[in-house]
Amino acid sequence: MKEIFQNPLFGIILCIFTYELGILLNKKLKTPIANPLLIGIVLCIVVLKIFNIPFASFNKGGSIISMFLAPATVALAVSIYTQYKLLKENLFPIIIGCAVGSLASMSSVYILCKLFRLDEKITYAMVPKSVTTPIAMAVSEQLGGVVPVTVSAVVLTGILGAIFAPTFIKLFRVKDSVAVGVAIGTCSHAAGTTKAMEIGDIEGAMSSIAIGIAGFMTVIFAMFI
């Protein structure tokens, strides 16, 4: 019985159907919490738990879906290219924003973890959580953090950005598309960028750039810890 879930097609089917169901629910419910990505993740976990399917079986297909992440990130270059003029005009504010934002992310995480008296290894695992997974993992390892905690925190942060970016925009009353885009990419990497793309072309392009620059800044700052 277990073997039938070993087929990679199972994981692929589950991801696509739960995601599409998420989109359907999102259209019906119209609340930011009904986010297709979040619904997809929760439904997949529920199905795996109910039928007692190991994650490894699911991930035979799941890893094929994950494989598309890198090409999708590469594809963001097209959005940056179409906004090249705006990028050139605002290059300085974008770089400063990514640098200050990354510093704010790392130091706020550190201070909050200290306030909660969390373990040193957990704290260092959390510090790079705002940047894209490969960078965050490398930084966490270098600092001596627990890498699986880093991976979970990165994904969770990305989901938070993807769900609440529009809420943040309202909360802080900022209308500047460049500033909003850079902020989304800096605080919630590629997952948040998917929401920036939905908000607008400029937001999407700026968020895409911020994935790279904020990631780079985080690597540099981590060298001084």
Added chain:
Amino acid sequence: MKIALQVAVVFLISWLGDVISTFLPIPIPGSVIGMILLFILLMIKIIKVEHIKEKIEFLKVHMPMFFIPAGVEIMEKYDFVKGSIVQLLIVCVLSTIITFAVTVYTVKGVIILQNKIKKGSEK
């Protein structure tokens, strides 16, 4: 271009990014290098947006879905955070809000400053 060819072109750039990344001394992910590569190829007009339009559109529209397996994997990591899950959640939420606020106001502030300097130099 045919859709299979479009897929191959984007995958090739992505793969090249990964190859280059393994040779770099600092941890810059292959996807970010691939992004820079594609940007350069577009700038020097070796690739035109029309060449890869459908593939790019597909990746853009479905990008959130590609994060599902990573999200499901958190379930596997649960043992690592069991004891402090609530604290970690609060840290994630608060620091994400703080980072957004600091970044958004920094960019906005520097843009205003930049415009002032520009205007000043024009006079």
